Amino acid sequence: MSYSEGVRMLRRLGLFLSRHARAVLVLAGMLTLVAGAAGFGAFGELKAGGFDDPNAPSATATRQLEAKFGGTVDLALLARPRHGTVDTPAAKTAGRAITDQVAHAKGVKGLTSYWRNPIPALRSRDGRAALILVRLAGDQQQVSVRADQLIAEYAHGSRADRELTVLAGGPAGTNHDVTGQVAEDLKAAEVIAVPITAILLILVFRGLISALIPLTIGVVAILGTLAELAVIARLTDVSVFSINLTTALGLGLAIDYGLLMVSRFRELALQQTELRDAVALTVATAGRTILFSAATVAAALTTLLLFPLYFLRSFAYAGIGVIAIAATTAVLLTPALLTVAGSRIARSKATRRGTRREDEGSPLWGRIGEAAVRRPLRCALPAVALLLVAATPLLRAGFGTPNEHVLPKSSDSRQVATALRQEFPSGTGNTVEVVVEGTAPVARYARDLAALPAVAVVQASSGTFTAGAPNATAPADPHLAVPGFQHLIVRTSLDPSSGRAQQLVERIRALRPPGGSTALVGGATAQLVDTKAAIAARLPLAVAVIAVTTFVLLFLFTGSVVQPLRALALNALGLGAILGAMVWIFQEGHFSSLLGFTAMPMDTAMTLLMFCIVFGLSMDYEVFVISRIKELRDQGLAARQAVPQGLARSGGIVSAAAALLAVSLLAFTTSSVSFMQMFGLGSGLAVLLDATLIRGALTPACLALLGDHGWYLPGWLRKVHQRIGLAETARPEQAPCATGTAPEAGER
Structure with a gap:
């Protein structure tokens, strides 16, 4: 599809939706009710767990x-x-x-x-x-x-x-305890976040009617995704925690997309005499950005399908679904809502009072962009240094899986685990399970296991062994043997998630089993070792897929091979700083008394999930900002004018959307479960960091430093981009005109 064909198609879609607005609203309402009825079935189908590799x-x-x-x-x-x-x-x-x-x-x-x-x-x-x-x-x-x-x-x-x-x-x-505590904490977080978000929505959207647009998008996206999860859960395992992502990301993207559509509609309403023209152009411009932005976020979450843990795969199911439905709803349903309530949304109270025009953007963000363009090095170098320093704790990062330590000390299961370690005989609380398949005697093998460091006792069908020798006072357990199989229980006082316990599993696996036999090692620590190995084996491929897909999409959007590299570099800086801060807080224990958690290695699956979500949302804001800058550049403005003006028109949208989403995410820090605290604090801070330091300082500074070189495109790629480029708006000579009075976009 060519550049102008895409613009014409989206504009025609906007006109169609505007002309049939009431029918669209009725149909959307009916589909939402059906999705809601189907979605409630998801709660009975979703499962707990999913943190282990089923093939390990x-x-x-x-x-x-x-x-x-x-x-x-x-x-x-x-x-x-x-x-x-x-x-x-x-x-x-x-x-x-x-x-x-x-x-x-x-x-x-x-x-x-x-x-x-x-x-x-x-x-x-x-x-x-x-x-x-x-x-x-x-x-x-x-x-x-x-x-x-x-x-x-x-x-x-x-x-x-x-x-x-x-x-x-x-x-x-x-x-x-974890599942119950998370459910209670989410309710408490909603009590905090919902009223604050509602008030901020009215303030940011400058009216109750405008604020209902993102809420409508969010409700449709959440109910539609629940229906999708109900269907997928009947076919494969889906984690119950995917509902948390559905609600948080559904509302967050609804705010992003709703704010972009309403803001662009208000801007275009000042330039068009007909309401339907403004609606159609909103679809052709902001709608195009939303579709591309959704593709970038979905591409990041799609990589979770590469991992064998259904806990992670479930977030891909939920994330891709909620992104697709939110974007589709924003493009198809919002035009109908704008048509019905457009006269009340078109001009805000501030505009009617004459304080500023909607198409002038935010003066504050314009001044920030001008300062970054005037002194790009002075702006960029301190920001880069700060982010690099914040990222240094990543060099000391360790990773684990959830256990009772993620819970408060008062929780029952944690009290039981503490009692097993401190009050019971050595090795009662932690066992490594060894299954030997074969008919050879296992007494010698059991003695070798008992001789390993930190092993308290080994139980086998042939007897009990301590310190590499049989224990005559402890009887043998004949139930530990069945035809062709032997079960050996290796007891240790080591914490199951500790590094020493993981080393013990590796030593056990390194021992040669009895002749002609095979040995498999299980238990909590072995599961941790295998989970980390499964994620580590696929992580390079996941990062490569994210980088390549993001590069391709940004190339199609910007018409440059430099801008995608610049965006990836800035995202890597921001992500490194946030992950480093999370290591400093949650692994090394800073602020543990304030937040009420126990320091422990980073949760492997939750860290990866946070990486994918934050990366996707960062690219979401990247698209919002760069689209306006590129539009002004395509209209003939030099970089020194295009960058601050583009930032003025997009910075307010990005910062408002980030603030609204951060409220919901940061509310998770009130949780009593440490991995939920980490996810909420890390994601919330990442969104705020990206919307301020990355987009407000580093992006305009880098664009100024790169100048025209930042838009470099080899000649052999120019035809490709002209054919399938994904820019937000039409070029000046192809700008669409009022309905019925001039040719459509791209036509002479």
């Missing part, structure tokens, strides 16, 4: 343990007597009663209790606590549901005997 050795080990040995512990119930020790007659009676109740509960396929099997590992050293370890039937979602039921029924003394208090921990207990 640890995942294969988990499946073999499930099939051959009944699985591993899902839920750990920590019971404390109110008086005395766990061995008093009253505690024994209560413990046996709870054990029997849990054993006969729906979905429980296996149970080990101190009051059935009084082995030392299930009793705290001081005798003030004992464990009931529960294995649950079903897939990950079914285990989660059944664990929730057991926790609700038996923990917190709800059905526990008066003699005992019960806390729930283990993998299912941690998942229960």
